[in-house]
Structures are given as structure tokens and as C-alpha cells.
Amino acid sequence: MTARTFSARLLSPRGLAAAFAPASAPKPQLRAAGGRGASVTLRGFSKSFGPKQVLKKLDLHAPAGQFIAIVGKSGCGKSTLLRAILGLDQPTDGVVTVADQPPTSDSARIMFQEPRLLPWARVLDNVLVGVRGLGKIEAREAALDALRKVGLGDRAGEWPSVLSGGQKQRVALARALVSRPRLLALDEPLGALDALTRIEMQNLLERIWQKQGFTAVLVTHDVSEALALADRVIVLEDGGVSLDLTVDLPRPRRRGSPGIARLEGQILDRLFGAADRDAPTDLHGDLAQELYA
Amino acid sequence: MNLFKSGDLLAFVIPVGLILVWQALSSAGYLAPEVLPAPTAVALAGWRLATSGELWTNIAISAWRAGVGFLIGGGIGFAFGLANGLSKLSERLTDPTIQMVRTIPHLAMIPLVILWFGIDETAKIFLVALGVSFPIYLNTLHGVRTVDAQLVEMGRAYGMTPVELFLKVVLPGALPSIFVGLRYALGIMWLTLIVAETISASSGLGYMAMNAREFMLVDVVVLSILIYALLGKLADSVARWLERATLSWHPAYIAR
Ligand SMILES: Nc1ncnc2c1ncn2[C@@H]1O[C@H](COP(=O)(O)OP(=O)(O)OP(=O)(O)O)[C@@H](O)[C@H]1O
Numbered sequence: 001m002t003a004r005t006f007s008a009r010l011l012s013p014r015g016l017a018a019a020f021a022p023a024s025a026p027k028p029q030l031r032a033a034g035g036r037g038a039s040v041t042l043r044g045f046s047k048s049f050g051p052k053q054v055l056k057k058l059d060l061h062a063p064a065g066q067f068i069a070i071v072g073k074s075g076c077g078k079s080t081l082l083r084a085i086l087g088l089d090q091p092t093d094g095v096v097t098v099a100d101q102p103p104t105s106d107s108a109r110i111m112f113q114e115p116r117l118l119p120w121a122r123v124l125d126n127v128l129v130g131v132r133g134l135g136k137i138e139a140r141e142a143a144l145d146a147l148r149k150v151g152l153g154d155r156a157g158e159w160p161s162v163l164s165g166g167q168k169q170r171v172a173l174a175r176a177l178v179s180r181p182r183l184l185a186l187d188e189p190l191g192a193l194d195a196l197t198r199i200e201m202q203n204l205l206e207r208i209w210q211k212q213g214f215t216a217v218l219v220t221h222d223v224s225e226a227l228a229l230a231d232r233v234i235v236l237e238d239g240g241v242s243l244d245l246t247v248d249l250p251r252p253r254r255r256g257s258p259g260i261a262r263l264e265g266q267i268l269d270r271l272f273g274a275a276d277r278d279a280p281t282d283l284h285g286d287l288a289q290e291l292y293a
Numbered sequence: 294m295n296l297f298k299s300g301d302l303l304a305f306v307i308p309v310g311l312i313l314v315w316q317a318l319s320s321a322g323y324l325a326p327e328v329l330p331a332p333t334a335v336a337l338a339g340w341r342l343a344t345s346g347e348l349w350t351n352i353a354i355s356a357w358r359a360g361v362g363f364l365i366g367g368g369i370g371f372a373f374g375l376a377n378g379l380s381k382l383s384e385r386l387t388d389p390t391i392q393m394v395r396t397i398p399h400l401a402m403i404p405l406v407i408l409w410f411g412i413d414e415t416a417k418i419f420l421v422a423l424g425v426s427f428p429i430y431l432n433t434l435h436g437v438r439t440v441d442a443q444l445v446e447m448g449r450a451y452g453m454t455p456v457e458l459f460l461k462v463v464l465p466g467a468l469p470s471i472f473v474g475l476r477y478a479l480g481i482m483w484l485t486l487i488v489a490e491t492i493s494a495s496s497g498l499g500y501m502a503m504n505a506r507e508f509m510l511v512d513v514v515v516l517s518i519l520i521y522a523l524l525g526k527l528a529d530s531v532a533r534w535l536e537r538a539t540l541s542w543h544p545a546y547i548a549r
């Protein structure tokens with residue numbers, strides 16, 4: 001498996017440097033507490049909707065405990081990929097495994113862009129939705145504990161409608177984490193939040209990930225968010241992986257540091273390179289100047 | 294139901310005022326007693342019928358017909374609403390027929406119903422059930438269909454079984470719409486019963502009013518009408534109380 005990702009990385013031009021970056025691969029596993037995470041593997045994964053092929057023969061392996069970010073243009077199949085990893089959708093072709101097993105609804109948890117809390121259930125009951133196979137009392141304890149971890153221990157008895165957007169998303173995080181999943185999929189979970197709340201949530205997410213050691217697959221539109229959180233950033237384009245970048249920066253990362261800016265430039269180059277060639281505008285130059293300033 | 298909470302007292306200002314004006318006009322001789330008897334006369338008629346027991350038996354028999362018809366019709370409408378909201382097959386099979394039958398005004402069935410069942414209980418219960426089932430059906434179906442698909446997806450992703458998904462996501466999501474149907478159906482329930490009892494019955498409030506008309510007892514006729522109004526209001530209050538109790542999560546009902 002490692003050989004496969006390694007070669008994929010070599011084949012993508014931007015990944016060359018990353019592949020030879022010192023000590024990039026084993027580090028996440030060292031960080032993951034007790035190796036609780038589940039590895040995720042896709043082999044020859046294809047997905048079509050009718051005649052439209054969204055993902056084509058995709059190969060991807062995320063070792064246990066890795067924090068992997070997926071970026072790509074809207075409609076390139078990021079959510080489709082997550083749904084496959086969660087076992088919500090069957091692949092048209094190829095194999096998906098989570099911890100070497102076919103994915104089930106128990107092997108992973110997902111956080112959506114919207115909190116998707118049940119408005120008719122109190123905050124605590126919403127977190128209880130995430131609990132599987134525990135007695136009533138243990139389940140309550142676990143849910144309260146998860147709420148405390150996201151800083152909402154005192155709001156257990158409230159209706160979701162009285163919470164702010166960021167608080168709702170934190171309840172959703174508690175619901176996702178309460179069953180201590182080995183894999184957490186995140187589909188732009190912070191996209192709808194304001195900039196400050198977003199940074200707060202990113203820090204919270206990073207802390208919990210470091211403590212619990214699950215594998216995290218984060219889909220995001222925000223390249224700087226990907227770089228702030230992930231061990232590895234994947235760019236999805238034309239149904240395949242067009243860039244596989246290892247982010248070998250110490251945590252917690254400082255936003256706007258030169259290391260992050262350099263990687264951000266690489267990713268944006270990859271995402272907008274083609275558009276730049278077609279339209280001889282100065283857009284890209286401006287963007288790059290801003291980034292390197 | 295805190296009917297007498299200070300805010301609700303405001304609701305009584307106009308009805309009480311109207312009764313006072315009515316009494317004043319009657320006492321001053323502007324309203325002939327054979328056209329509209331004074332409130333006091335109506336109250337006296339009510340007292341007379343209440344002490345003789347006639348009033349209570351008639352209310353009881355009408356309430357019984359309304360309740361049984363409502364349960365049968367509401368149950369059928371609810372069951373089909375759920376089934377057709379959850380299953381495409383069931384919907385394709387039954388919805389077109391239900392929609393077709395729905396376009397017949399159910400009161401137009403009265404002559405046929407009398408031919409079928411005579412004027413006994415079955416006729417009235419059948420009509421009430423028929424009238425009540427459609428609003429419940431339509432609103433249940435609408436409620437189930439418009440449940441947030443994102444929440445359903447969330448439930449699936451979190452490993453809910455179909456039963457759990459129904460009880461925790463679909464049913465609570467459909468409830469506000471079901472209540473709209475319920476309150477509408479309660480109105481139809483009384484309307485149907487009154488018409489049916491007025492046309493063909495030998496007991497009940499509608500019969501009491503028709504019987505009084507034959508003996509020119511205008512006070513009893515007016516009394517019957519007022520009792521209808523009170524019973525309708527009572528049913529609506531119960532529905533509203535249920536709504537408040539079960540939709541307490543809804544932003545519109547969260548007590549501040
Ligand atoms: N159930 C479906 N039926 C038909 N087409 C679908 C379905 N789901 C997704 N698609 C198509 O597959 C493509 C990828 O969709 P997907 O939701 O994975 O994109 P995405 O990368 O998550 O986009 P965004 O960033 O906007 O969320 C889109 O072109 C979409 O129209």
C-alpha cells in the first residue's frame with residue numbers, strides 16, 4: 001500500500017518534493033494516540049452517475065491516524081468520495097476498505113457542512129444519536145462527556161434552535177465523536193461559520209484529533225484550513241488525484257507562516273494553473289504576489 | 294390549558310360584550326323573542342334541559358358520534374398518509390384513487406348514505422369519518438414528504454434502523470403538518486355531524502334543534518347553536534394544547 005501511494009506521489013510533479021521530504025510518512029502514526037485510527041484504502045475506485053463518470057480509477061491510501069485533507073473545485077466528487085468511504089454509496093468499480101474491512105455505518109462518523117441536528121431533540125438527545133450499543137446510563141454519561149469536550153457541558157438540556165451556528169456545529173462534533181469512531185469524515189464542516197469561530201473550531205478539532213488519534217478525512221474549500229490541520233493534502237481533479245502533498249510542519253501551525261504560504265502557493269497553482277493558461281489575465285499573478293508577500 | 298391566563302382574558306372581551314348588547318337590545322324590546330330570545334331566556338332553556346337530563350344525553354350522543362367517526366376516519370387518513378409518504382409503490386397504487394374520491398363533497402353522499410344505512414348511527418359515523426379522513430391524509434402525506442432529506446441522510450449515516458429513523462426523524466418532522474390537518478379535520482367533524490343530525494336523526498344536538506324548531510322553541514334552537522360553538526372551541530383548544538405539548542421544540546412555541 002505504501003509503495004502505491006509513494007509511486008502516485010512520484011508521478012505527480014508537485015508531489016516529487018513532498019515525497020522526498022524528510023520523515024514525512026511515519027510521523028502521523030507517531031502522533032496518533034495508541035494507533036486507534038482506521039486506515040482507509042481505495043483501489044481502482046470509480047463512481048458514475050448515469051453516463052457521467054465522477055471519479056475514475058482512483059487510488060488512495062490513508063494510514064491509520066492520518067489527518068488527510070481533500071481540496072478540489074466544486075463538483076469534482078469530494079462528497080462522493082466521502083460517501084463511499086462511509087459506505088453510504090457503493091462504488092461503480094473498485095474497492096473501498098476501512099481498516100481492511102468494507103465500510104459500515106459503525107466504522108466511521110461524518111460531520112456535514114450543516115449541523116443537521118434534530119430540532120425536536122434536546123442537545124443531549126442529539127448527541128445520543130451518535131451513541132451505539134451502550135446502556136441508557138452509560139450512553140448519557142458518554143454524551144455528556146462529549147459535550148463537555150466541545151465546551152457545551154452546560155447546554156445539554158437546551159433546544160438546538162437557541163444555539164448559535166458555531167455552537168450547533170460543536171454539538172454536531174460531539175455527536176460525531178461520542179462513539180469514539182476510528183475514522184471521522186468531515187464534509188466542509190466549518191464552511192458556514194464566520195472566520196473567528198472557524199479558527200476556534202479548527203483548533204478544537206486539532207486538539208481532539210491529537211488526543212483521540214482517529215483517522216480524519218477533511219473535505220474543504222479553504223486551502224489554508226487544509227494546511228492548518230492536515231498531515232497531507234490531496235487535490236482532486238478530473239476524477240483523480242492531481243496533487244498529493246505532505247505537510248510536514250510542526251503543530252500547532254501558525255497561520256500565514258512562510259511554510260504554509262509556500263504550500264498554499266503550490267496547491268493554488270495546481271488548482272488554477274489551467275485557467276491561467278486559458279485566460280491571460282493578471283489574476284494569478286496578483287494572487288501569488290499576495291501569498292508570497 | 295391556562296384558559297384564564299391574563300392574556301387570554303382579552304379574548305373574552307368581544308363575546309361578553311356582544312352578549313351584553315344582545316341582552317340590552319332584547320330588554321329594550323328591539324329584538325322580538327320569537328326572532329331572537331334574550332340571553333337570559335336561552336340560559337333558562339339551557340337550565341330546563343340540563344335539569345331534565347335531555348341536554349346531557351344529546352350532547353353525549355353527539356360527542357360519541359363525533360369521536361368515533363373522527364377516530365375511524367382520522368386513523369384511516371393517517372395510515373394512508375404515512376404509507377404513501379414512505380412508499381412510492383403504495384402512493385402510486387392508492388393516491389390517484391384517493392385524490393379522485395376527495396373531489397366529491399362528502400355531504401353530497403347524504404342521500405346515498407341514508408339509503409345504505411338508514412338513519413341509525415352508522416350513517417352519521419360514516420359521514421364524519423369520510424369528511425375527516427381527507428384533511429388528515431393530505432397533511433400527513435405532505436408532512437412526511439417534506440421531512441428534511443438532510444436529516445434523513447444523517448440518520449442513515451449514523452446507523453439508525455428504519456424503525457428508529459421513522460420514530461426519531463420522520464414522524465417528529467411531519468408532526469407540525471399533521472396538526473394542521475388535525476385542526477382542520479376537527480372543524481369538518483362538527484360541520485358534518487350537525488348537517489347529518491339535522492337531516493336525519495332521532496337523537497343528538499342537531500335533532501334537538503330540529504325538534505325545537507317544529508315546536509317553535511326558538512330559545513332551544515339558539516341554545517343548540519351556542520353549544521355547537523362551545524364544543525367546536527373546546528375541540529380546537531384541546532388540539533392546540535396537544536400541539537403546544539408536542540411541538541415545544543419548535544421556535545414558534547418555545548416559551549420565553
Ligand atoms: N445522486 C447523484 N445523482 C447524480 N449526480 C450526482 C449525484 N451525486 C453527485 N452527483 C454529481 O457528481 C458530481 C460530484 O458531486 P459531489 O457532490 O461529490 O461534488 P463535490 O466535490 O462535493 O462538490 P462541492 O464542493 O460543491 O460540494 C457532481 O457533478 C454532481 O452533480
Ligand SMILES: [Mg+2]
Nearest residue numbers: 078079080187
Ligand atoms: Mg460536496
